[in-house]
Amino acid sequence: MKKLYYDVSKCLACKTCEIVCxxxxxxxxxxxxxxxxxTKPLTCVKVKDAQGKNFPIACRHCKAHPCVDACIAHALSYxxxxxxxxxxxxxCTGCWMCVMVCPYGAIRDNKKLKxxxxxxxxxxxxxxxxxxxxxxxxxxxxxxxxxxxxxxSKNKK
Amino acid sequence: xxxxxxxxxPATQEMLKWTEKECIETIWDRTKLQEPHCGFGSLGVCCKxxxxxxxxxxxxxxxxxxGVCGADKDAIxxxxxxxxxxxxxxxxxxxxxxxxxxxxxxxxxxxxxxxIKAEEKLKKVAKEYGVEIENKSLKEIAGExxxxxxxxxxxxxxxxxxxxxxxxxxxxxxxxxxxxxxxxDREITESLSRTNIGVDNDYKSLxxxxxxxxxxxxxxxxxVATEISDILFGxxxxxxxxxxxGVLKEDEVNILLHGHVPLLSDVxxxxxxxxxxxxxxxxxxxxxxxxxxxxxxxxxxxVRKGIPVAGNFLQQELALATGAVDLxxxxxxxxMPSLARVAESFHTKIISTHxxxxxxxxxxxxxxxxxxVDQAKELIETAIDNFTNRDKERVHIPQETSDAVVGxxxxxxxxxxxxxYRSSYRPLNNAIIEGRIRGVVGVxxxxxxxxxxxxxxxxxxxELIAHxxxxxxxxxxxxxxxxSGLLRPEAALEYAGAGLREVCEAVGIPPVLHxxxxxxxxxxxxxxxxxxxxxxxxxxxxxxxxAGAAPEWMSEKAxxxxxxxxxxxxxxxxxxxxxxxxxxxxxxxxTKDLFDIIGAGWGFEEDxxxxxxxxxxxxxxxxxxxxxxxMMHEPLTSKKDNDALVS
Numbered sequence: 001m002k003k004l005y006y007d008v009s010k011c012l013a014c015k016t017c018e019i020v021c022x023x024x025x026x027x028x029x030x031x032x033x034x035x036x037x038x039t040k041p042l043t044c045v046k047v048k049d050a051q052g053k054n055f056p057i058a059c060r061h062c063k064a065h066p067c068v069d070a071c072i073a074h075a076l077s078y079x080x081x082x083x084x085x086x087x088x089x090x091x092c093t094g095c096w097m098c099v100m101v102c103p104y105g106a107i108r109d110n111k112k113l114k115x116x117x118x119x120x121x122x123x124x125x126x127x128x129x130x131x132x133x134x135x136x137x138x139x140x141x142x143x144x145x146x147x148x149x150x151x152x153s154k155n156k157k
Numbered sequence: 158x159x160x161x162x163x164x165x166x167p168a169t170q171e172m173l174k175w176t177e178k179e180c181i182e183t184i185w186d187r188t189k190l191q192e193p194h195c196g197f198g199s200l201g202v203c204c205k206x207x208x209x210x211x212x213x214x215x216x217x218x219x220x221x222x223x224g225v226c227g228a229d230k231d232a233i234x235x236x237x238x239x240x241x242x243x244x245x246x247x248x249x250x251x252x253x254x255x256x257x258x259x260x261x262x263x264x265x266x267x268x269x270x271x272x273i274k275a276e277e278k279l280k281k282v283a284k285e286y287g288v289e290i291e292n293k294s295l296k297e298i299a300g301e302x303x304x305x306x307x308x309x310x311x312x313x314x315x316x317x318x319x320x321x322x323x324x325x326x327x328x329x330x331x332x333x334x335x336x337x338x339x340x341x342d343r344e345i346t347e348s349l350s351r352t353n354i355g356v357d358n359d360y361k362s363l364x365x366x367x368x369x370x371x372x373x374x375x376x377x378x379x380x381v382a383t384e385i386s387d388i389l390f391g392x393x394x395x396x397x398x399x400x401x402x403g404v405l406k407e408d409e410v411n412i413l414l415h416g417h418v419p420l421l422s423d424v425x426x427x428x429x430x431x432x433x434x435x436x437x438x439x440x441x442x443x444x445x446x447x448x449x450x451x452x453x454x455x456x457x458x459x460v461r462k463g464i465p466v467a468g469n470f471l472q473q474e475l476a477l478a479t480g481a482v483d484l485x486x487x488x489x490x491x492x493m494p495s496l497a498r499v500a501e502s503f504h505t506k507i508i509s510t511h512x513x514x515x516x517x518x519x520x521x522x523x524x525x526x527x528x529x530v531d532q533a534k535e536l537i538e539t540a541i542d543n544f545t546n547r548d549k550e551r552v553h554i555p556q557e558t559s560d561a562v563v564g565x566x567x568x569x570x571x572x573x574x575x576x577x578y579r580s581s582y583r584p585l586n587n588a589i590i591e592g593r594i595r596g597v598v599g600v601x602x603x604x605x606x607x608x609x610x611x612x613x614x615x616x617x618x619x620e621l622i623a624h625x626x627x628x629x630x631x632x633x634x635x636x637x638x639x640x641s642g643l644l645r646p647e648a649a650l651e652y653a654g655a656g657l658r659e660v661c662e663a664v665g666i667p668p669v670l671h672x673x674x675x676x677x678x679x680x681x682x683x684x685x686x687x688x689x690x691x692x693x694x695x696x697x698x699x700x701x702x703x704a705g706a707a708p709e710w711m712s713e714k715a716x717x718x719x720x721x722x723x724x725x726x727x728x729x730x731x732x733x734x735x736x737x738x739x740x741x742x743x744x745x746x747x748t749k750d751l752f753d754i755i756g757a758g759w760g761f762e763e764d765x766x767x768x769x770x771x772x773x774x775x776x777x778x779x780x781x782x783x784x785x786x787x788m789m790h791e792p793l794t795s796k797k798d799n800d801a802l803v804s
Contacts, residue, residue: 015213019196022217031196032738035216042219133193 001083002141004121004128006055010138011047013054017130017139018043021058024122024129042110044119045130056130056139058119059106061085067098067107089115164471165612166640168402168557172475175553181499183474188606200739201234207354216739226354234740235363236352238716241736242367243349245717248490249676250310250341250378251513252418256385257306259420262526263389264300270424270530273299274391278568282384286318299388306381312340319384320376323682324689326697327726330755331372336365336724338373345370360743368724368755375721380679386457390423393460393564393673395573395666400639402472403558404465405481409447410438410544412537413467413476416488417674419457421510421524421533422450425486426458428533438541446537451476452491453632453674460564460673469633469640470711471604474499477507480551484540488524489514491603491712504546506539561644563671565629567683573664582691584660589702590693592786593656595625596776599681599722602707602715604633605732613708613732613765615641620769622668623793625654626776629684632675634707643669655790678718681705682725695783698726699756702779704772708732708765719759723747726756728775730768734761 019031026034026041034041045058061084068076068085075091076098078084094114099107108117121141122128131139140147163185164170176183197203197213204224205211212224214233223229228236263271273279273295280290283302290298309317317338321328331337338344348370351357357366387393405411412429414422428434429446438446449467450458458464467476470491476482477499487496488511497518500507509516510524524532565573575581588594600618614637618628622643630638638644643652649661653668661668672680685698694701705722707715710731719729737743751758760775762768 014195015197016193016195019216020193023196031199032734035200035739036741040217040219042217135191135195 002121002143003061003083004058004119004130005140005142005147007138007140008053008055010136011054011056012136012138013047013049014135015047016133016135017045017056018047020129020133021045021119024125039112042108042117044108044117046108057104057106058130059085059102060104061121062104064103066101066103070097070101072097084121085118087116087118087120092116163606163609165609165615166401166557166637168555168640169472169475171555171557172402172472172478172553176475176478179478179502181474181478181502182495183478184471184493184495185606187495197739199736201237201736201743202230202739204228204233204237206236206352209354214739228358230740231360231742232358232363234737234743235360235367236357238735238737238743239348239363239367239370240352241713241716242371242720243345243352245713245715246370246374246378247345248714249374249382249717250345252490252676253341253378253381253385254307254310255418255420256382256389257303257310259526260299260385260389261303261307264296264303266296268526269528270427270533271389271526273388275388278384278392279388282388303385306385309377310341313343314339317341317373317377319380320372322686323376323725324686324697331724334365334368334754336369336372338369338377341373341377344373360740361746364743364746364751367720371717371720372724374717375679375682375725379676379718379721380682382676383673383679386419386676387566390419390457391461392568393566394569395562396460396463396564397560397562398459398463398465399558400466400561400636400644401557401559402467402476402479402555404447404449404467405476405479405554406444406447407481407552407554408444410441410443410445410537410540411482411484412446412448412540413451413482413485414448414454414458414464415451415473415485416492416511416514417453417457417490417676418488418511419454419674420526421488421529422454422458422486423461424529425533425536426462426464428530429537431534431537434534434537434541437538438544441541441544443541443544446541451485453676454488456632456635456671456674456677460671463563465558466636466639469604469636471606471633477503477505479554480505480548481554483543483547484508484536486510486536487514487516487519490714492516503551504543504548506543508536508539557640559640559642559645561639561671562646562667563635563639563644565666565670565672567680567687570684570687573666582687584664586688586691586693588656588660589688590785592788593625593660593790594627595654595656595773595788596702596704596779597627597629597684598703598772598776599629599631599678599705600638600708601631601634601675601678601681601705601718603709603711604637605709605711607711608709608732608763614638615643617706617708617765617769618643618669619652620766621772622648622653622657624769624773625656625788625790625792626773627657627660628669629672629681630669631672631677631680634709635669635671637709638669639671643667644671652793654793656788675714675718678722681722685725685727697756700779700783701727702776702783702785704728704730704775706730706768706772708768723751723757723759724755728757728760728772730760730762730771732761732763732765732768735759
C-alpha cells in the first residue's frame, strides 16, 4: 500500500508536479500537444503553502475517507486491500459533496467533465509521474513503514 | 528508446563507456539529472524579470492567466524570446567588435604576428564603407575601415552599411516595418529596455524588436566578424582535414583550442610550426606538437589552415577525458564550466585567455594582441612542459577520424562553380533553374544531448541531399556531418540525388559545404545575395528555394541566427521548438502570420527526417512560384536505411 509523501523542507513550489500530472491526464501524454487539446487536462495535485512551507496537495487516500461516506451516488469506494479510494465515473453525478468534505482540500471539481479531479497514483502507469518529475526529490512513493524507518534514520543523523 | 543511444558517433560512444568506468561526469549525466525539464520554461510562460514575481502562467488555463504585473502569456513568452535573441546577438556583435579592435590595433602597429592576409577583400570592404583607398597603405586603409566599423557600434541613427548588401526590396521592407537596425549597440540596449517590467507588452511589437536586434547581428556583428577574420587570417579555401577525437596523438604534445574567437588561436596554430618549439617538444620525448580544435574556434582554424577538429560542443569533456590533452586554451562561448572538473582527473592544464570569460578552477592568462606571438609561444611551452606529466597508462584515445574537405565561402563559390577564368554563380543558378539542384538548405547550429547527438544532423542532411538539395553548413552541425563522412566529395556518390551528384562530380565539391564557424552564417546571407544578383531566381530572399535549419539548437546565439535568417526572408526549421508554445498567439504569429509580413517564418519538427521533408516541401513551393523546371531526376531512395548508421 504505497502512498505519496512529501518532504516539506525540500519543496520549492516550482509546480513541475502539477505540469506532469496534467500531462499525464491528457490524451496525448505529451507537454506541447497536451496544452492544445479540446478538453484541457487538469492536474490532480496543487502546490500550496502554509507557515512558510510549500507542499503539494493530492488525495491522501486516507483511512478516514469522508468522501466515500459523503458520496450520494456511491461512486466513491474504499478498497481496504489496496488502501485506495476508487472512483466510478459512470455512477458519479458531479454533486461535489466529496469536494466539500475532504479535510485536505485535495479533491477539486472538473466542471466540464463533471467528475472530481483526484489523484489515482497514475493508475495507467506503475508509479505516479510526479515522483520522478520533482527536481528536488521532495515527492516520495513509499509504504508507511518505509517512511517511518526513513524518518528514524534521518533523526539519528 | 532514443535516450539510451546517446550519440551516433562511435568515438563518443566509446568515450562515454570510458568516462562511466572512470567516474567522470559528462553533459549526458547532467542532462539526466535535469530531466524532466521544467514545463513552464519549455513553454516560455515563466517570467522573472521583476521582483513582483517570479510568475508563471498556467498553460492548462485553470490557474493564473496573468503575471502579477498583468502581463499575459503572449507578452511573457515574447519578452523571454526577445531576451534570448538579445543575448545571442550580443555574443556575435561583441565577437565582431573584438576583431574590429584587433584590426585597428594592427593598423596602429600594436599587434604581434598579425598581417593583412586578404588584401583584395580589405580593399573591397573598405570601399563599401566609403574609405578612399587610392595611394594609401594597407594599414592606413585597415585603420580607417576599422574606425568606421567601430563607429557603427555606437551609431545612434542611420543604417548599417552591410545591411545595404541585402536586396533592395528587402531593405525597403525593413524600413517599412521599422526594423532596419540603426546602430549595433543601440539595438541591443533598446531591445533589452523593452523587456523591463511595464515597457513593451505587445507580442507583435516585441517580435519586431526581436527581428531588429537579430538583424543587427546577421548584417552587423556576425558579418563584421566574418569579414575581418577573413582579412586578418585569410579567406578560407577548400582544404582537406580530419575530424573527431582520433586526431589527438598519443606520442605528441596535444594542444586543444576551444571557444569562438580566432584572435589567439590562429596565432597559436601558426606558432606551433616553429622549429625551435618542435625541437623542444622532441627533447621532452614527444614526436611533435599537435594542435586541434573544439567548437567554433576549431572551425575558424579548420577552414583556414586545415587544423584538425577534435570534436564539437558535446565532445569537449570527452576530449579531456582521453587523458592525452596537455593544454586546452579556452576563450568564450559554449565553453562548459565543467571542464576544470574533468581536467582535475588528469595532468591536463586548462587556461582561459579572454578577458570576458573566466572559469572556476581555471588559471587565466589574458590575451593581448601586442604580445600575441610571445603569448602563443609561452602557452605552447606550458603544454610541452606538461607533456612529461602525462600518465600514459590512463591515455584513452578512440581511433575514429573522418576525412573532410572544408572551407567554402561566398567568394569561393564563384570560382568553384564558374572556374578560374569566368568565375560566376551562373552554373549554380542554372543548376537550380534547370532542376538539377532542387534548392539550398543551411543546416547549422549546435549539438544537444536532448537529441541523439549528431544523429539529427546526419539524418536530416542525408535526406536533403538525396532530394538534390545542396547543403551549406557551419558550426557544430558541420562537425557532426563531418564525423559522419558527409563532407567528403565522395559523399556525393553515396548519398546525393542524381542531379546534385552530377554538379558535385563536375566541379569536385562535396554535396555538403562547410563554410566555417557560427558567425559565418553571415556567409550564407551573402551567398543568397550573390544568387539573387546573378538573376533568374527572383528579387528577394523570400523568393529563393532556400531555407535554414538547426535540428539540435541549444544556444541563445542560435535563436538570434534563426531570427536574422527569418527576418531576411528565409524559412527556418528548428528541431525542438522555441520556448513559445505556451502562447498560442505568439506561436501562430511566428509560424504563420509572419509569412505574410516578412515573407518567412518558423517551423518546428523534432524528427529530423520529417523535418527534412518540411524543408523539401517548402523548397518545392518556392520552385513552383518561380516557375522553375521540374526536377530532372527522382530523389535517391536510400539503400542504406538511415537507422543503419545508428546501430
